[in-house]
Amino acid sequence: MEKLQREIFEQFEQYGQEQVFCFWNELNDDERFSLCRQAARIDIGRLAGIIDTLLKKKASEVLPPIAVPYVPASYIGLPLDETSRCRWEDAYHLGEEILNAGRVAILTAAGGQGTRLGFEGPKGTFAVTPVKGKSLFQIFAEKVRFAEKRYGNPIHWFIMTSDRTHNETIEFFGKNNSFGLSNIHFIKQGSLAAVTAEGKIMLEDKWHIAMHPDGHGGAFKAFVNSGANAMLAGQGVDVVSYCQIDNPLAPIIDPYFIGFHEKNHAQISSRMILKAYPEEKVGVFCSIYGHSAVVEYSDLPVELAIKRDPNGALRFKTGNAGIHLFNRDFFGSLGTEMNGFLLPLHAARKKIPTIDGNGNPVDPETPNGIKFEIFIFDASQFAERSIIVEGNRREIFSPIKNSFGLDSPETCRQDQVRLFSKWLVAAGSDIPIDAKGLPPFNIEISPLFADNERDFLAKWSLLEKRPAISAGSYVA
Ligand code: UTP
Numbered sequence: 420m421e422k423l424q425r426e427i428f429e430q431f432e433q434y435g436q437e438q439v440f441c442f443w444n445e446l447n448d449d450e451r452f453s454l455c456r457q458a459a460r461i462d463i464g465r466l467a468g469i470i471d472t473l474l475k476k477k478a479s480e481v482l483p484p485i486a487v488p489y490v491p492a493s494y495i496g497l498p499l500d501e502t503s504r505c506r507w508e509d510a511y512h513l514g515e516e517i518l519n520a521g522r523v524a525i526l527t528a529a530g531g532q533g534t535r536l537g538f539e540g541p542k543g544t545f546a547v548t549p550v551k552g553k554s555l556f557q558i559f560a561e562k563v564r565f566a567e568k569r570y571g572n573p574i575h576w577f578i579m580t581s582d583r584t585h586n587e588t589i590e591f592f593g594k595n596n597s598f599g600l601s602n603i604h605f606i607k608q609g610s611l612a613a614v615t616a617e618g619k620i621m622l623e624d625k626w627h628i629a630m631h632p633d634g635h636g637g638a639f640k641a642f643v644n645s646g647a648n649a650m651l652a653g654q655g656v657d658v659v660s661y662c663q664i665d666n667p668l669a670p671i672i673d674p675y676f677i678g679f680h681e682k683n684h685a686q687i688s689s690r691m692i693l694k695a696y697p698e699e700k701v702g703v704f705c706s707i708y709g710h711s712a713v714v715e716y717s718d719l720p721v722e723l724a725i726k727r728d729p730n731g732a733l734r735f736k737t738g739n740a741g742i743h744l745f746n747r748d749f750f751g752s753l754g755t756e757m758n759g760f761l762l763p764l765h766a767a768r769k770k771i772p773t774i775d776g777n778g779n780p781v782d783p784e785t786p787n788g789i790k791f792e793i794f795i796f797d798a799s800q801f802a803e804r805s806i807i808v809e810g811n812r813r814e815i816f817s818p819i820k821n822s823f824g825l826d827s828p829e830t831c832r833q834d835q836v837r838l839f840s841k842w843l844v845a846a847g848s849d850i851p852i853d854a855k856g857l858p859p860f861n862i863e864i865s866p867l868f869a870d871n872e873r874d875f876l877a878k879w880s881l882l883e884k885r886p887a888i889s890a891g892s893y894v895a
Pocket of ligand 1: 528529530531532533534535536542579581608632633634635637663664665666820
């Protein structure tokens with residue numbers, strides 16, 4: 420052990436990271452062991468390379484900024500006339516064929532830290548539905564069960580966890596008997612160390628390095644390393660439906676979207692929603708030198724973010740909903756050792772709980788460090804064929820990011836009730852609705868009954884006895 424310790428010390432010293440062991444003399448044997456084990460897992464050479472590339476470029480090495488020729492990306496819009504309605508209908512039937520053939524698996528990113536929500540525990544365990552208070556994981560599980568029944572095939576559901584969420588997630592599913600599903604797989608993403616603006620690795624406490632999951636783009640490697648890619652290849656599954664656990668409205672099995680993806684032989688298809696307001700914190704689909712890319716809201720120059728077309732619409736209006744379909748081979752190719760590193764890491768300033776020079780905890784109110792993350796949507800830059808398909812924002816997008824205000828549990832509750840009310844009204848129900856589309860009470864429709872308006876209307880119309888809808892109604 421002593422030899423190993425010495426080697427780790429030397430390595431960290433060689434890269435100017437010896438501060439990681441600054442409390443060594445105060446640690447007991449267990450704490451020393453724990454710190455060494457964590458340090459040994461860090462690829463310190465790779466991290467040094469990342470720090471050099473992203474943080475330490477000398478002024479002379481930094482290229483002068485060039486004006487990137489952003490052009491709004493083109494997309495398949497919602498069906499507004501007879502011709503496009505026919506196109507969408509064709510896509511729907513094609514999508515159903517693919518689902519009936521069992522060619523689709525689901526991957527849900529649930530490894531994030533949920534810092535802004537401030538909830539202890541994996542975000543997937545957070546209770547969100549208006550009447551039953553179901554967790555995000557349960558909603559997704561019910562969507563999968565609904566799809567398995569509808570298409571008569573078992574569907575593999577991969578849940579990406581991280582060191583931060585893995586054990587608790589597995590425990591949660593165990594306690595809930597996996598919500599009746601038998602094809603769930605937990606795949607763990609990688610972690611990276613957080614650093615200061617000067618590139619120094621940060622400590623979470625005296626014997627723990629401040630680690631964070633490597634971004635939702637960590638899914639590519641996790642997918643390959645876990646054996647998921649090989650397993651699905653052997654079973655003829657060639658479409659990966661990707662979504663994020665924080666958006667309970669995400670249509671994780673959508674025949675329309677799957678049909679468009681197939682018809683266009685796309686390697687990646689992405690769902691877009693119209694931005695709600697110019698500064699909304701969502702990435703925007705652009706075309707750069709003819710190539711599709713998502714530009715993060717923080718990277719889009721503000722003059723472009725607010726620019727309007729002559730008709731008054733935002734010029735860059737196509738928000739990224741975080742919902743994608745991937746060709747499985749393409750997905751796997753981005754996760755192999757050789758190709759995985761093609762995907763760039765991004766440096767983001769974040770609030771990172773740490774300790775001061777005396778070992779006292781510091782809970783920062785403003786960003787104090789840097790996290791490095793891979794983004795799932797960067798895949799589109801490497802695709803030869805990609806498409807973007809519009810989704811109705813009210814039907815597919817209501818992420819929970821913050822504890823209150825925008826994108827919070829409260830806005831998400833309202834969005835769910837509004838959506839369920841819309842389906843009921845479309846089915847002829849006379850529930851009272853205000854100008855915002857909301858009834859004066861909570862209602863809930865289980866994904867086990869229906870997960871979208873089309874299925875809801877079909878099923879509702881077949882009910883012999885339709886339930887009266889009032890405060891607290893739950894349709895299952
Ligand atoms: P966000 O970037 O919004 O992060 O992730 P978050 O963890 O939900 O919240 P903050 O930023 O810490 O407040 C969008 C989705 O991607 C997943 C998250 O779980 C969420 O579903 N994600 C994010 C991962 O699976 N891994 C990551 O490393 C990052």
